[in-house]
Amino acid sequence: MGAQWKAKPKADAAAAKGKLFTKLAKEIMVAARAGADPDMNARLRKAIDQAKRASMPKDTLERAIKKGAGLLGGDIHYEQVTYEGFGPHHVPVIVECLTDNKNRTAMSVRMLFRKGQLANSGSVSWDFKHLGMIEGKADTPDADPELAAIEAGAQDLEDHGDGVTMFYTDPTDLDAVGHALPQHGFTVLTSKLGYLANNPVALDDAARAEVEDFLTALDDDDDVQQVFAGMA
Numbered sequence: 001m002g003a004q005w006k007a008k009p010k011a012d013a014a015a016a017k018g019k020l021f022t023k024l025a026k027e028i029m030v031a032a033r034a035g036a037d038p039d040m041n042a043r044l045r046k047a048i049d050q051a052k053r054a055s056m057p058k059d060t061l062e063r064a065i066k067k068g069a070g071l072l073g074g075d076i077h078y079e080q081v082t083y084e085g086f087g088p089h090h091v092p093v094i095v096e097c098l099t100d101n102k103n104r105t106a107m108s109v110r111m112l113f114r115k116g117q118l119a120n121s122g123s124v125s126w127d128f129k130h131l132g133m134i135e136g137k138a139d140t141p142d143a144d145p146e147l148a149a150i151e152a153g154a155q156d157l158e159d160h161g162d163g164v165t166m167f168y169t170d171p172t173d174l175d176a177v178g179h180a181l182p183q184h185g186f187t188v189l190t191s192k193l194g195y196l197a198n199n200p201v202a203l204d205d206a207a208r209a210e211v212e213d214f215l216t217a218l219d220d221d222d223d224v225q226q227v228f229a230g231m232a
Contacts, residue, residue: 197230
């Protein structure tokens with residue numbers, strides 16, 4: 001499987017952390033609309049787990065849950081919108097947004113795609129797999145990722161180096177596999193639903209740098225939650 005693009009750590013750690021917390025809070029608020037009890041709401045449970053792994057302050061997390069569940073008044077309604085298109089060098093891209101103003105988001109995404117090509121729904125996603133993606137780090141040097149994948153119920157895996165493995169699951173198994181992996185020697189770093197390209201585009205270093213700049217600009221937009229790109 002082709003490795004997924006991942007946003008590079010930004011120089012300003014505080015600003016990067018703030019942007020991450022904003023995105024996580026929006027996901028929590030959307031998930032909490034279906035109920036504020038994570039034991040009864042798998043999407044909220046996953047969002048809370050992700051926020052805790054990112055060290056989101058407890059009061060920020062709890063406020064996001066209450067706001068999403070309508071317990072604080074002043075209802076903010078976020079909608080999920082997905083865009084598809086091609087970046088530089090015809091790299092296929094899927095962009096997931098959460099927004100309270102679809103017109104604003106559409107205008108921003110069109111501007112960001114000026115170095116690529118925004119396409120119609122289905123123009124790109126047909127060549128991606130929709131999967132659960134769990135990034136796990138081995139607890140010990142002898143932890144066996146293949147055995148862990150089998151025992152936890154993952155469909156596939158990919159070595160990301162330095163003891164980190166990406167485990168791929170059926171979307172409906174994401175929660176179960178994420179909770180099983182620690183029992184088989186892997187600490188979960190990230191867990192999400194995402195898209196993996198079937199036919200990633202091979203790039204030289206110069207082209208990759210150009211595409212990564214394009215993807216980073218997308219990821220920096222306040223309404224953008226996740227960016228998936230098909231490049232080898």
